[in-house]
Amino acid sequence: MRDETTRDETTKRWSRRGLAGAAALLPAAALAATPAAAATGEGESTFERVMRTKKLRVSALSGELPYFDKDLVSGKWTGFADAMALDIAKVFGAELVYVDATWGTSVLDLQTNKVDLSFALNPTPQRALAIGFTEPLFVHPYGCIAKPGFNPTSWEDIDKPGLKIAVSVGSLYQTLCKQYAPKATSVGLTSSDACILAYQSGRADIVLLAAIPGLAAIGKNPSLGTYRMLADPVIALPSSMGIQRETDTRFREVLNAWIDYNGGVGQIRQWVIQGLALEGVKASQLPSNLTF
Numbered sequence: 001m002r003d004e005t006t007r008d009e010t011t012k013r014w015s016r017r018g019l020a021g022a023a024a025l026l027p028a029a030a031l032a033a034t035p036a037a038a039a040t041g042e043g044e045s046t047f048e049r050v051m052r053t054k055k056l057r058v059s060a061l062s063g064e065l066p067y068f069d070k071d072l073v074s075g076k077w078t079g080f081a082d083a084m085a086l087d088i089a090k091v092f093g094a095e096l097v098y099v100d101a102t103w104g105t106s107v108l109d110l111q112t113n114k115v116d117l118s119f120a121l122n123p124t125p126q127r128a129l130a131i132g133f134t135e136p137l138f139v140h141p142y143g144c145i146a147k148p149g150f151n152p153t154s155w156e157d158i159d160k161p162g163l164k165i166a167v168s169v170g171s172l173y174q175t176l177c178k179q180y181a182p183k184a185t186s187v188g189l190t191s192s193d194a195c196i197l198a199y200q201s202g203r204a205d206i207v208l209l210a211a212i213p214g215l216a217a218i219g220k221n222p223s224l225g226t227y228r229m230l231a232d233p234v235i236a237l238p239s240s241m242g243i244q245r246e247t248d249t250r251f252r253e254v255l256n257a258w259i260d261y262n263g264g265v266g267q268i269r270q271w272v273i274q275g276l277a278l279e280g281v282k283a284s285q286l287p288s289n290l291t292f
Contacts, residue, residue, distance in 0.1 A: 140239045
């Protein structure tokens with residue numbers, strides 16, 4: 001009887017030691033996935049956190065139509081990124097939570113876990129060092145607004161001595177001007193708004209702009225003329241959603257499936273066009289070769 005009691009106690013001691021040893025050998029990720037860790041949100045992936053909290057945190061940029069805008073009286077958000085964010089939140093059965101941001105803070109907000117998702121980011125190599133990206137929502141083409149009577153359709157058309165092209169200093173526009181229109185005179189200014197003012201005052205013949213800001217400018221001020229796409233070559237950059245870099249790929253996979261579906265049925269194009277309409281852009285002002 002005494003021998004059996006001793007064996008039982010020894011077995012219990014070894015069992016406790018075995019459990020402790022096994023726990024010590026578990027990877028940190030496995031420990032973080034315990035119910036206690038999940039309850040505090042420690043070690044959770046974005047997918048797990050959104051599914052647990054039923055909240056989707058998105059960077060919001062007030063005053064940035066056609067992407068985002070907020071009515072200061074009602075607090076209601078509008079814009080095509082708002083429409084997309086609401087639809088994505090429905091997929092997760094989650095409440096949409098906006099976090100005030102700017103274009104300059106969107107990447108940092110993802111890195112510091114303030115948001116789960118940021119819209120309309122070009123996946124540059126530098127940004128890819130810090131955050132992850134979805135597939136492109138759309139490919140954003142480049143073109144220009146040109147002086148009355150001048151109807152360029154290619155980069156060669158604007159690569160002429162005597163033509164003055166307004167570009168914001170340090171931007172991709174300036175790089176493109178140097179590369180594809182070196183014979184023209186580059187007029188470097190502080191911002192796209194300053195470029196448009198230079199064009200209006202006659203100090204520039206052309207303003208280089210990506211399609212969305214270019215069309216938005218025309219929508220707000222039709223007297224600027226017509227937005228024209230430039231080809232040969234077609235310059236276009238992907239516009240993606242920025243997400244946190246993590247090993248759990250489920251959040252990215254859901255977003256990519258959402259993009260594939262809504263892009264395939266033409267819904268993404270419709271949301272963008274509806275957002276542009278908020279800036280006064282009419283269907284007749286959209287170039288026939290617009291790619292999104």
